[in-house]
Amino acid sequence: xxxxxxxxxxxxxxxAVALCSGxxxxxxxVKFDEGRSVGVALVGAAPIVDFPTPGAEVxxxxxxxxxxxxxxxxxxxLIQPQGLLAAPAIAIGSAKKVxxxxxxxxxxxxxxxxxxxxxxxxxxKRVVIDQFLADLAARSSLKAVVVQNGTSNxxxxxxxxxxxxxxxxxxTLFELSPMNVDFxxxxxxCAIRPSVRMKYxxxxxxxxxxxxxxxEFGKGSxxxxxxxxxxxxxRWLSDRGSLAKEIEVGYAAAVSKIWYGRRGIRFVLPSPAxxxxx
Numbered sequence: 001x002x003x004x005x006x007x008x009x010x011x012x013x014x015x016a017v018a019l020c021s022g023x024x025x026x027x028x029x030v031k032f033d034e035g036r037s038v039g040v041a042l043v044g045a046a047p048i049v050d051f052p053t054p055g056a057e058v059x060x061x062x063x064x065x066x067x068x069x070x071x072x073x074x075x076x077x078l079i080q081p082q083g084l085l086a087a088p089a090i091a092i093g094s095a096k097k098v099x100x101x102x103x104x105x106x107x108x109x110x111x112x113x114x115x116x117x118x119x120x121x122x123x124x125k126r127v128v129i130d131q132f133l134a135d136l137a138a139r140s141s142l143k144a145v146v147v148q149n150g151t152s153n154x155x156x157x158x159x160x161x162x163x164x165x166x167x168x169x170x171x172t173l174f175e176l177s178p179m180n181v182d183f184x185x186x187x188x189x190c191a192i193r194p195s196v197r198m199k200y201x202x203x204x205x206x207x208x209x210x211x212x213x214x215x216e217f218g219k220g221s222x223x224x225x226x227x228x229x230x231x232x233x234x235r236w237l238s239d240r241g242s243l244a245k246e247i248e249v250g251y252a253a254a255v256s257k258i259w260y261g262r263r264g265i266r267f268v269l270p271s272p273a274x275x276x277x278x
Contacts, residue, residue, distance in 0.1 A: 030211060031268040032172070034141060039170035040132050041147035041161040042125060044177030044199065049119050051112045051183050052101045100190035104233050111233070115243070118236060119181065122244035125155070128178050128198065131248070131255045139259060140269035145170055158201070165205045172211070175201040176255075179215070181247055190229040194220035194243070196250035200258055218253025220246035 032038070105111050129146060136144055147164050149156055156164070158175060165173045177199040183192055201213040236243040259267065 032140070032142060032270060034270045036142065037169055037171045038136075038142050038144045038174070039147045039165045039168065039172070039205070040129055040144045040174045040176065041165065042129055042155050042177070043158055043161050043175040043201070044155055044179070046125065046155065047119070047123070047178040047181050047196075049116050049181045051115045052104075052185065053112050054098075054102050054105055097185050100185055100192075100229060103190060104192070104229055106230070108233070108237075114237060115183075115233075118243050119247070122241050123181075123247055124244070125178065127244075127248050128176050128251050128255070131252045132174065132176060135252070135255050135259070138272060140272050142270060144174070147173065162203070162205055162208055170205050173203055173205050174258075175203070178251070181250075184219075185229075192229040192232055194247050194250055196220070196247060196254055198251060198254040202258075212258075216254040216257040218250040218255075218257070220248075220250040 108114060133144055133146075136142060145168055147156070147161055147168065147170065149160065149164070155177070161173060161175055178196070179199045180197040182195050182197070184195055185192055196218050198216050198218070199214075200216065202211045203209055204211060
């Protein structure tokens with residue numbers, strides 16, 4: 001894999017989200033009124049990009065095909081031995097994936113570096129915050145303040161974000177961190193598409209108390225997302241911004257999942273001026 005580190009009463013909308021304070025979940029709602037000051041900051045390292053390389057895929061397939069594919073999948077089926085009947089099919093699938101990945105590198109021997117360069121050139125870190133602002137606007141009447149390090153484009157640390165949020169009078173801070181952009185193989189057409197994993201943390205600034213934290217995932221897409229992989233790769237390399245747009249779709253999907261969360265906790269948000277799209 002190639003990696004790089006580039007208290008009036010108001011109408012409310014109830015959104016499910018995870019809440020854990022001191023390691024314990026609670027079902028008490030977290031209420032936001034229109035006087036609540038909300039901030040958002042980009043925290044952590046630049047995105048890590050994982051793109052499949054021939055060597056890595058060949059090694060993975062080699063393990064899968066040993067002894068008819070039984071060794072690599074044995075531990076997966078210890079509880080259900082009948083699952084071993086699927087092992088040869090898994091081995092065949094892995095071999096197809098090797099052929100698919102190898103086909104990406106036809107005429108592009110340094111493809112992983114090329115893709116990394118395209119992401120670094122075209123994908124803006126600001127996209128993650130912009131997706132959050134748009135999603136918040138669609139779900140509530142709250143306005144968020146962007147917390148940043150002066151004129152610097154560098155991501156903040158958690159401590160810096162909290163300090164600057166406190167100085168700005170922000171009550172609740174959403175910290176978003178673009179963590180990974182992975183590229184997934186897909187099916188008979190040898191399609192490939194990006195997916196993202198985004199880390200988030202939500203906290204009360206004046207107490208530095210964590211309300212929620214976790215990871216959310218989203219898949220990128222485009223009108224040609226089911227096209228053969230070789231055609232997709234050619235488009236990403238020749239059509240400036242096309243890959244960045246697909247990654248943005250993945251981040252938008254990941255951001256929207258923050259509001260639904262886990263463990264039965266709720267956010268209560270002031271209703272938006274217009275009803276959000278389903």
